Amino acid sequence: MKKILYLFTIVLATFTAMAQNNNIITPQVNVTGEGSIKIKPDYAVLTIGSEIKDVDSAKAKQKNDEIISRMIQVIKKKGIDEKDYQSQRVNLYKTREYQENKDYFVANQTLIITLHNLDIYDKLMSELIAAGANTINDINFKSTQTDKYASQIRAKAILNAKKKAEDYANAIGQSIGKALIINDQSTVNTPRVYMMKAEMMASDSAENKQTLAIGEIEILSNVNVVFELN
Known part of the structure; x- marks a missing residue:
C-alpha cells in the first residue's frame, strides 16, 4: 500500500511540474498590419428585370414574359x-391593395447579366429599359x-505588422521571433447600386448620357499578428 502511495505521489508531482511548465507565459507583442490598393473595375454584374401587376394572373405573367x-x-x-446571362428568379403571386380593397397578381422575373465590355453599359441599359x-x-x-x-496586399499587410x-x-532592447498567431480581416469594397426603378434612369439613358460613375474597387488587408518576443 505504501509503495502504491509512493508511486502515486511521484506521478502527481511529475504532472504538477509539467503543468507549471506549460503555464509559463511566452513574452509576446501583438500588432496590426495594413495594406490597401485601389483598382479600376473591368466588368460588372447587373441584376435587372421586370415586374407587372394585373388583376388577371395570366395577363400579368404574359406581359412580364x-x-x-x-x-x-x-x-x-x-x-x-x-x-453570361441567366434568370435569377421567376415569381407569380397574389397581393391585396387594401386602399382599393382589390386583389392583384404580381409577375416578376430577374436577369443576371455579366457585362465584360463596360463601354456598352449605358447603351445596354437604355435599350433594356426601352424593352420594358x-x-x-x-x-x-x-x-x-x-x-x-x-x-x-496581404503580403504588404504582414510586412507592415512585422515592421x-x-x-x-x-525600443525596449529586444527582438521578435516567430509569428504565433495571424488573424486575417481583409475586405474588398466594390462600387454598387441597389434597388432602383429603371424609370429613374430612362430620360438620361434615352439620350445616351453617362448614367453611372464606375468608381474604383478598394482592396483592404488588415491582419492581427502575435509575434514571440525575445
Missing part, C-alpha cells in the same frame, strides 16, 4: 455570350485582377 423576351433579344444583339425593364436590383462592378492584387513589431521590440 413578353418584356423578358425583348430584354433577352437586346442582350443577344449586344453580343453578350449565353453563359422596370426594376434594377443591383449593379456590382468587379475586377478580374482582384485575387492577384489581394495576394500582394511595427520590430519597432516596439527595438
Whole structure:
C-alpha cells in the first residue's frame, strides 16, 4: 500500500511540474498590419428585370414574359455570350391593395447579366429599359485582377505588422521571433447600386448620357499578428 502511495505521489508531482511548465507565459507583442490598393473595375454584374401587376394572373405573367423576351433579344444583339446571362428568379403571386380593397397578381422575373465590355453599359441599359425593364436590383462592378492584387496586399499587410513589431521590440532592447498567431480581416469594397426603378434612369439613358460613375474597387488587408518576443 505504501509503495502504491509512493508511486502515486511521484506521478502527481511529475504532472504538477509539467503543468507549471506549460503555464509559463511566452513574452509576446501583438500588432496590426495594413495594406490597401485601389483598382479600376473591368466588368460588372447587373441584376435587372421586370415586374407587372394585373388583376388577371395570366395577363400579368404574359406581359412580364413578353418584356423578358425583348430584354433577352437586346442582350443577344449586344453580343453578350449565353453563359453570361441567366434568370435569377421567376415569381407569380397574389397581393391585396387594401386602399382599393382589390386583389392583384404580381409577375416578376430577374436577369443576371455579366457585362465584360463596360463601354456598352449605358447603351445596354437604355435599350433594356426601352424593352420594358422596370426594376434594377443591383449593379456590382468587379475586377478580374482582384485575387492577384489581394495576394500582394496581404503580403504588404504582414510586412507592415512585422515592421511595427520590430519597432516596439527595438525600443525596449529586444527582438521578435516567430509569428504565433495571424488573424486575417481583409475586405474588398466594390462600387454598387441597389434597388432602383429603371424609370429613374430612362430620360438620361434615352439620350445616351453617362448614367453611372464606375468608381474604383478598394482592396483592404488588415491582419492581427502575435509575434514571440525575445
